[in-house]
Amino acid sequence: MNLGFRLFPISASTLSWKVDLLTFCLFGLCLIVLIGVAVAMLYSIVYFRVGSKAVRHKLGPQKYTLEITWSLIPLFLFLGLFVWGSWVYYQMHEVPSNASDIYVVGKQWMWKFEHPNGVRELNELHVPVGEPIRLVMTSQDVIHSIFVPEFRMKQDVLPGRYTYTWFQATRPGVYHLFCTQYCGLDHAKMSGKVVVLSKEDYEQWLSTGLDHATLRGADKVSRGRELYQTVGCIACHGENSPVRAPRLTSLYGSAVQLRNGETVTVDENYLHEKLIKPYAKDVGLGDKEYEAIMPSFAHLSEEDLMSLVAYLKAGAPGSDKGP
Amino acid sequence: MEKNYLNDGVTLKSWLLTTDHKRIAILYLISITLFFFVGGAAATIIRLHLMNPAGTLVETDTYNKLFTIHGVVMVWFFLIPSIPAVLGNFLIPIMIGARDMALPKINLASWYIYIIGGVFTLCAVLWGGVDTGWTFYTPYSSMFSNSSVILTAMGVFITGFSSILTGLNIIVTVHKLRAPGMTWFKLPLFIWSNYSTAIILVLATPVLAATLMLLALERVFKIGIFDPALGGDPLLFQHLFWFYSHPAVYIMILPGMGVISEVVSCYSRKPVYGYKFVAFSSLAIAIIGFFVWGHHMFVSGQSMYAGFVFSFLSFIVAVPSAIKVFNWTATLHGGRISLSTPMLYALCFVGLFAIGGFTGLFLAVIAVDVHVHDTYFVIAHFHYIMVGGMVSAYLGGIHHWWPKITGRMYPEGWGKFAAISLFFGFNLTFFPQFILGYLGMPRRYHSYPAEFQVLNVMSTLGASILAVGYLLPIGYLLWSLKYGEKAPSNPWRASGLEWETTSPPPKHNFDKTPIVIYEP
Numbered sequence: 001m002n003l004g005f006r007l008f009p010i011s012a013s014t015l016s017w018k019v020d021l022l023t024f025c026l027f028g029l030c031l032i033v034l035i036g037v038a039v040a041m042l043y044s045i046v047y048f049r050v051g052s053k054a055v056r057h058k059l060g061p062q063k064y065t066l067e068i069t070w071s072l073i074p075l076f077l078f079l080g081l082f083v084w085g086s087w088v089y090y091q092m093h094e095v096p097s098n099a100s101d102i103y104v105v106g107k108q109w110m111w112k113f114e115h116p117n118g119v120r121e122l123n124e125l126h127v128p129v130g131e132p133i134r135l136v137m138t139s140q141d142v143i144h145s146i147f148v149p150e151f152r153m154k155q156d157v158l159p160g161r162y163t164y165t166w167f168q169a170t171r172p173g174v175y176h177l178f179c180t181q182y183c184g185l186d187h188a189k190m191s192g193k194v195v196v197l198s199k200e201d202y203e204q205w206l207s208t209g210l211d212h213a214t215l216r217g218a219d220k221v222s223r224g225r226e227l228y229q230t231v232g233c234i235a236c237h238g239e240n241s242p243v244r245a246p247r248l249t250s251l252y253g254s255a256v257q258l259r260n261g262e263t264v265t266v267d268e269n270y271l272h273e274k275l276i277k278p279y280a281k282d283v284g285l286g287d288k289e290y291e292a293i294m295p296s297f298a299h300l301s302e303e304d305l306m307s308l309v310a311y312l313k314a315g316a317p318g319s320d321k322g323p
Numbered sequence: 324m325e326k327n328y329l330n331d332g333v334t335l336k337s338w339l340l341t342t343d344h345k346r347i348a349i350l351y352l353i354s355i356t357l358f359f360f361v362g363g364a365a366a367t368i369i370r371l372h373l374m375n376p377a378g379t380l381v382e383t384d385t386y387n388k389l390f391t392i393h394g395v396v397m398v399w400f401f402l403i404p405s406i407p408a409v410l411g412n413f414l415i416p417i418m419i420g421a422r423d424m425a426l427p428k429i430n431l432a433s434w435y436i437y438i439i440g441g442v443f444t445l446c447a448v449l450w451g452g453v454d455t456g457w458t459f460y461t462p463y464s465s466m467f468s469n470s471s472v473i474l475t476a477m478g479v480f481i482t483g484f485s486s487i488l489t490g491l492n493i494i495v496t497v498h499k500l501r502a503p504g505m506t507w508f509k510l511p512l513f514i515w516s517n518y519s520t521a522i523i524l525v526l527a528t529p530v531l532a533a534t535l536m537l538l539a540l541e542r543v544f545k546i547g548i549f550d551p552a553l554g555g556d557p558l559l560f561q562h563l564f565w566f567y568s569h570p571a572v573y574i575m576i577l578p579g580m581g582v583i584s585e586v587v588s589c590y591s592r593k594p595v596y597g598y599k600f601v602a603f604s605s606l607a608i609a610i611i612g613f614f615v616w617g618h619h620m621f622v623s624g625q626s627m628y629a630g631f632v633f634s635f636l637s638f639i640v641a642v643p644s645a646i647k648v649f650n651w652t653a654t655l656h657g658g659r660i661s662l663s664t665p666m667l668y669a670l671c672f673v674g675l676f677a678i679g680g681f682t683g684l685f686l687a688v689i690a691v692d693v694h695v696h697d698t699y700f701v702i703a704h705f706h707y708i709m710v711g712g713m714v715s716a717y718l719g720g721i722h723h724w725w726p727k728i729t730g731r732m733y734p735e736g737w738g739k740f741a742a743i744s745l746f747f748g749f750n751l752t753f754f755p756q757f758i759l760g761y762l763g764m765p766r767r768y769h770s771y772p773a774e775f776q777v778l779n780v781m782s783t784l785g786a787s788i789l790a791v792g793y794l795l796p797i798g799y800l801l802w803s804l805k806y807g808e809k810a811p812s813n814p815w816r817a818s819g820l821e822w823e824t825t826s827p828p829p830k831h832n833f834d835k836t837p838i839v840i841y842e843p
Contacts, residue, residue, distance in 0.1 A: 005777055009762050019694050023761070026688060030681035037652055037677060041670070044655035045662065048591075056657040067600050070649045075642055078684060082638050085688030086631050092693060093627045108467075142463040143557055145622065145697060149763025152694040156623045158558070159462065160551025163624045176772065180697035180765040182456045184463055185383055188768040277554065298552070 012175060012196065013151035014168045018088045020152075026081055033074060092153070095166045099132035103220065103310075105302045106137065106144035106157040109186035111177065114303065118219040119206065123192030125177065128202035132168040136268065140302050145181035148194050156181055160276070162268050169196040224311025227304055231297065244290060246283065252313045256283050271309045275300070327730065327827045342427035343830060348413035349728075350434050351404060356797075358400040358441065363793065365393035370752075370783045378770035386769040387454040388470065394457025399479050400441055402713055403571065406578030407524070408437075408489055410720045411517045413728060415493060417821040418511050420502025420839065422831040425495040426488075433488035440482030447474035456767060458568075461549035461560040465541040472542060476535045483528045483535075486574075490524025493517055502820070504839035511819055512588075512601055516581025519605040523570045523577075523612065531567035534560065561623055565616035573612040575709055576676075577605055579716030580647055583669045586723050587651050589817040590666035591658030597650040604643035611640040621692045630689050637687035644680055648673060663815075664738030668719025671746045675711025679704060682757065700760025703753045711749050718745070718796060725800065726810030730827040733807060737799040745792030751785025 011017050047054050102125070103114040113121045127133050137146065137157045144157040148167070155165035179190035197205055217223065228234055236245035252271070255263050259282040264270060273280055278294040297305065328345045332338075338346055369389050372380040381389065412430065416423055424430045447453055453475040455464040464472050497510070497518050510518075538560070540546045547553025549560045588595045595601055617625060617633030651673060660666070682704040686692045695701060719742075725733050755778040764775045771779070813822040824833055 005774055006762065007758055019690050022688060022691055023685065026685050026691065030684065034677055034681060037648060038674070040652045041655055041673065044652070044658065045660050045670075048655065048658050048660050050592075050659045050661040056659075066653075067597055067646065067650075071642055071646055074645060075638070078638055078641070079635075081684075081688055082634055085690045086634060088690035089621075089630065089693065090627070092690065142467050143460060147697075147763065147765065149694070154622050154693050154696055158551075158624050160557070161624070176763055178763065178765045182387075182460065182463070182767040184454070184467060185387065187387075188378070188383070188765075188770050 010150045010173070010175070011152075012169055012171050012173060013148075013153065014170055015088070015092060016150065016152040016170075018091070022081065022085055022088060025084075029077060029081070092165070095134045095164065096132040096168075099134040099166055101134050101136050101220075101310075102127075103303070103306045104135050104137040104146065104157065105140055105306070106146070106179070106183075106190075107140040108142065108184055109179070109190040111146070111179070111190065111192060112303065114217075114220065114306070115206075116220055117206070118217040118223070120217060123177070123190075124195065125192075126195045126197060126202065126205055127169055128199050129169050129172050129196050130199070132166055134164060134166045136162055136164060136306070138162050138272070138302050138306070142183045143181050144179045144183050144190065147178040147180040148175055149178070150175040151194075154180060160273075162272055169194075172196045172198050172201070220307055220310040221314045223304075224307040224309070224314075227300075227308050228311055231300065231304075231308075233308070236294070243293070245294070246290060248312055249315055252315065258283055268309050268313065271312055272305060275305055275308060325825070326829060327825065328830045329730070329827050331830045340431070342423070342431055344412050344416050344424045344427065344430060345728075345828065347430050347434055348409050351408040351412060351437075354434075354438060354441070355401050355404055355409065358396050359793075361445070362393050362396035362401055363790075365389045365396070367786070367790065369393060370786045372769075373771075373779045374776075374783050376771050376773045376776045376779070383769045384454065385452075387456075387767070388448075388452035390767055391453050391456050391475075392448055395444060395453070395475060395479065397709075398457055398571070398575070399482050400437075400444065402575040402709055403486060404437060404489070405575075405713065405717045406582060406720060407493065407517055407520055407574075408434075410513075410582065410717075410724060411493060411520075411578060412489075414724065414821055415496055415514060415517060416500065417824065417828060417832050418514055418819060419497065419500060419505050420820050420833065420837045421496065421500035422833070422836075424492050425499050426492050429488050430492055433485040433492070436488065437482055437485035440478045440480070440485065442478075443481060444475055444478030447471040447478060450474060458564060459535070459538060459560075460564075461538065461541070461557050462551070462555075465538050465548075466550045466552070473539055476539055480532055480535045483532045486524045486528045490521035490528070493521035494525065497521075502837050502839055506839075508599065508602070509839055510602075511581075512584035512595055512598070512605075513578075513581035515602040516577045516584070516605045519609040520574050520577045522606075522609050523574050527567045527570040527574075527613070530563060531571075534563040534567065537563070558620070558623055558625060561620055562616070565619045566613075569616040569619065570609075570612045572705070572708070573608050575713050577608060579672065579676075579713040580605065580644075582716045582720035582723070583651065583672050584647075585817075585819070586665045586669040586719050587654050589723070589815055590663055590669075591655050591660050592816075593654055593658040594818075595650060596653035596656075597646075600646050601650050604646045607643040608640065611636065611643070615640050618687060618692070621689050622696050634687055634689045638684070641680060641684060641687070644676075648677055648680075662739075664733070664735060664742055665719045665723035667739055667742035668715050668722065668745075671742060671749075672712055672715040672719065674746070675707050675715060675749060679707030679712055682707065695760050697766055698760035699756040699764050699766060702766050703756035703760060706753050706756075711753070715742075715745065718742070721796070721800075723815070724821070725803070726814045727821055727826050727828070729804055729807075730810050731803045731807030732810050732814060733803045734799050737795060741792050741795040741799075744788055744795070748785050748788030748790070748792050752782050752789050753785070755779075755781045755785075 105112045111123050113125045139157045139159040147154040151167045153167050155163055173196055175194045177192040177194050236243040237248050251266050255265050257263050276296055276298040328343055450471045453470045453472055455468050537548050541548045547555040549555040549557050584595050615636045617629050618637045621630050722738055759775055759778045764771055810826040812825050
């Protein structure tokens, strides 16, 4: 995947040119100020060199107006870039609602990707062009960071919680995939490639083009449903369970009240934390008091935890998909 | 022969048990120079290694240990003590007309603490090294690394106390020992910048000590503080670490700005333009510097709104630095400028610091930071500040005050040659790294994709020129100790109390306490 010598990276996502435009404007503004200072300095160095007969007008004591002018004008120009940069960052942060999820688990020293339909990849990610993709990421050990320079996209991947980022590729091609948070011995080997395919090629890849690094398992929600049975969630949370435990149907997105009186909205991070640390955010008030009998599921792999979360997330009332 | 601080007592004991601030400064000068070459040797191997994209010169593990030791040694054992503990120690009492620092024994103690910390860290290197990076990010450092993390962290922890004591000493000295008539606004700007630095040393270093202690608790006793598997929070470490380490960046540049103010003023034959703005901008940097730590964490998973606030504050902290650069430029106007060696270093500083500062604004714009964070862009940026800025200022200061410190003149021609090689070597080393970073080459990579090779080779070639710029001064400055011309009291016709006493100064600096009536 030698992309050849170049001085500027390929731009391959909907956000990349926005970052580049910012960079160019910053570069231009900085260059103007830098050249201004350099010319003023060089002029003085030559014109007022020792022994030159230049007339030396006194600048006099410091002039507050001068000091304030040369401080505030650049400040306001650059604050414009602050607002603009924050606006682009906001767009990096806000995932389009039609984005499809890809699950990412980082571990020393590999990237594991899982598509919603169950196709799994190692250190390689195939995606269709023109479609927004959200990455739901966690780490099994230390902090990693996913970086695709051609997309101008980077996000740290933390153990014990989910972080997110998204992109929409704009041109087919093979791009770099790096880990940018130092993660131990083979940090530099924790890299791979992102393959952006046209829609037809992507469909074909999904059906036939799976190479040795790629495995197809059950889709994420079905796998979650299976785990829901096998690890025993259903024994307490199931419809006819004799144990008094909260029903989990249509839990995702709802507001639950914690024992300390706070209210939180159930999201992926909440479900993940609940599975590994059941009492960190303990639920129940008054008559909704539950006995503290839920065990931790921290022994499950991050992939399995993600499947359970995906299953709980899919659970709509009366839906055959959900719990 | 006239008695001065150098020949008043020649035994080893008279040096190792001295409480004379000038001798302690010399002790620091020798020790930080040794550490500079330890860190520099690591950098040399790193640069040679990176000439080949496959990374065949040293093993992965060795490479990881090399960049860690380069960072640890350069930050804590060279840059932080460089100007405050060497030039500051030597000059602060003389510049304010005092006979010594306010707490001379504490001053000596802080050198011993520094050495003990250094020995711990060097032991860690011999013991097999440490591979966490100088940032010690958890949970890698606390739970996963199989290297001498505790020993290294102990070294840094101990050395922190040396920083605190030096800072305390500077603050007390400036408050209490100013000569009659030396009011606050007659203080040289070098004093203002070191005073501001001292405030950061005293306020920020304890946070580092606490953070390293927590890291050790988790690593040794498995108490869950940072590792989520034990119930901790990995981002907590980053908040604590950068709450120290961002102000520490200003510990590493403010004293350099003080040197530049003195040097630019001396070789333009003019007082610094806008004295009060330059003086207060040092304090402003010291204070605002405490509120920008989150800009190291834009992609760490901290809240988006925290990102906005830290981005905004990072723009604000750039203002006082810009004020300094503009005032130095104005100082040159209408002066009588001679391009002697210290002035060349000062101009080197202004140019490289300006580039470092501007690229800092790239990093403060969040959306751009997302792309270049943890790439060579960041490496280039902070080397422009720390090496291009601080090391140039340090070398400029060493040359400027060399006649005062040693009583000998250095060879001017060699000095200029070294300063110019530093400027060109530095730019050739680090400018390609901005491009590498924007292209996407991540930092701390033992091997890298082949298309980045050309720029890496350029960088390594530049580093060899840079090495000449660093090795030459060692040679001719040592040479000048024996063969250099004898220095008069004020060879540069500079202003400032340090030039009123002999070169080198007598043991107690002044025969009679000076009375100050002029502004600087």
